[in-house]
Amino acid sequence: MTKPTIVSNLFLSLTLFLTTWVRSLSSTNTTTTHEILRGFSATPDPSNPSSFQPLLTDPTSTFSLGFLRVKSSELALSIIHVPSSDPVWLAQIIPNSARWSESTRLLFNGSLVLSDPHSGVFWSTGTNGGDGLRLLNNSNLQIVDSVAVTVLWQSFDFPSDTLVESQNFTSAMALRNGPYSMRVGRDFLALYADFKGDSNPLYWRHKAMEAKAQVEDGLGPVYARVDSDGFLGMYQTEAAPVDVMAFASFHRGVAGLRRLRLEPDGNLRGYFWNSTIWVTEFEAIQDWCELPSACGPYGLCSAGNGCTCLDNKTEFSGSGGCSRAESGDFCSGGEEGFWVLRRAGVELPYKELVGFEKMGSLEECEGDCMRNCSCWGVVFSNVSGFCYRIGYPVQTLVAFGDGTKVGVFKVRKRGEKEGKWEVGFGGVVGLVVVGMGVLGGLIGLGVWWWKKRMIKEGKVEFVEGVGLAPGPYRDLKESLRSESSRSLELCKR
Structure with a gap:
């Protein structure tokens, strides 16, 4: 090798090193960029009054990754839809953990890590070997290995509460929002509630219609996807969907980004962006009273009349409902741990999805629950004899037209007034x-x-039959003893 060739190679290597180093340094600030390289770090700006601090945008500037302010002092790592400022993805951070402060740091070192020096790691992708972080124009965040040309991690595999167009939703995933979740089964989509009890009730279920294709063993698991033509499809292969749940814009050629979101109230809604607002075009549960907890714990939902309370005396509060949220069971407290609330003319929402047992009477149904420490209540139908057991803290019941359906509910006792119960x-x-x-x-x-003070000052006397008399302490003591005995004798009479 000649000397000029060696010099040329050294110069080229030095140029590449300096270029990478400069790009890495430039990525340590919080200026929005279209690419993040290994070595990047950023912290929230406490002086920034905005609710969102962008760090990375997609090539079209439609989506942005950054710090999202929560409750003024907390922080979430989020991807937002820039025109609406609505989050479409959230990193699964433990609530109330990450703070909006300079000590919180986002670092990309092959793995994307959110941490602070006091609490440690809040969240991490857990990847190795990544040298680039990019955000695609469909909102998918990817960690890539540019040498091996592979995707090591992507946000589409870890959805939070939202699915966007072209995002596959598989049986290994779940949408979550508070106590609610959505999962895909062998041939169905379902919504579940976790009310911190013995069971997690299924409150909505959609089975594949299999009109265009059949679900067959050996072809792999079913997955769901929001289609740009305005529907939520279920697939087993890409050849044809096994089910189509049409949105309002189905086959109408309406342009706009579509998304599906599991809402805080437990409903599943579909939207499209019309360049100004998100337009609702799909709703899984259309009857508000059929939501799993429309009026909160121990609430009663009546069509056209809104919410009241099961005890028929507590005033319903829009912010606090009828009672605080409960959890667990009665297995440690026994029968002394609750009192019983009975209410006629009620039934469970989504009762078609609730298991039941046929019994001969309300007393038999109620007794079965009273003997089961994980049972929170029952609803009994005097017509059918169906006994529906509630294996989780009581939520909202639905008002029924007559008294043929009766609810019996356990209410946890308290040592003092708590929540809404008196x-x-x-x-x-x-x-x-x-x-x-x-x-x-x-x-x-x-x-x-007072008596002791009067005696000491000599302002009263103790006389026979009254109690105070002059004389030494021994006489006074004997007089008091005699008076006490007389009082005791009178009490016995």
């Missing part, structure tokens, strides 16, 4: 008795102190 009559009487006892004790103590 202290019962027995509790009030007990508090009054205790209060009177304390007051009587204080009065007696006051009288004793």
Whole structure:
């Protein structure tokens, strides 16, 4: 090798090194870019009043990855739809953990990591070997190995509460929002609720119609996808969908980005962007009272009348409902841990999806629940004899036209007034008795102190039949003892 060739190669290597180093340095600030390289780091700007701090955008500037401010002081790592500012993806960070402060840091070192020096790692992709982070124009965030030309990780495989067009939703994934989740089964889509009880009720289920293709064993699991033609499709292969759930814009040639979101109320809704707003064009549950907890715990939903409370006396509050959220069971407290609330003319929402057992009477249905410490209540139909058991903290019931359906519900007892439930009559009487006892004790103590002071100052005398008389302490002691004995004798009479 000649000397000029060696110099030329060294110069080329140095140029490549400096180029990579400069690009890496430039990526450490929080200026929005279309590419993030290994070595990038960023922190939230406490002086920034905005609710979103962008770090990376897609080539069309439609989507952006950045810090999303939550409850003024908390932080989420999010991808937002820039024109609407609505999140389409959130990193699964433990709630109330990451703070909007300079100590919180996002680092890309082959893995994308959100952490702070005090709490450690909040979230990480757990990847190795990545040298580039990019955001595609369909909102998919990818970590790539440019040498091997492979995608090591992508946000489309870890959805939060939203699916966008062209994003496959498989049986290994779940949409989540609060206690609600959506999953795909062998030939169906389903919505579930986790109310922190013995069971997680299924409250919506859509089975594949199999009109254009059949679900067959050996062809792989079924997956779902939002199509640009305005429908939510279920597929087993790309040849044809096994099911089509049409949106309002189906086959109408309406242009615009589409997305499907699991909402905070547990409903599943589809939208398209008309360049100004998100237009609702699909709703899985159209009857509001059929939502899993439309009126909150121990609420009663009536068509056309809104929400009231099951106990028929607590005033429903739009912010607090009828009672605080419960969890667990009664297996540790026994029967002393609850009182029983009965209400006629109620039924469960989504009752077609709830298991039941046929029984001969309401008493039999109720007794079965009372003997089961994981049972929170039952609804019994006097017509059919169906006994529906509730294996989770009681949520919203639906008003029924007559009294043929009766609900029996356990309500957890409390030592004091909590949530929305009032202290019962027995509790009030007990508090009054205790209060009177304390007051009587204080009065007696006051009288004793006053007598003692009067005796000391010589302002009263103790005479026979009254109690105070002149004389030494021994005489006084004997007189008090005699008076006490007389009082005791009178009490016995």
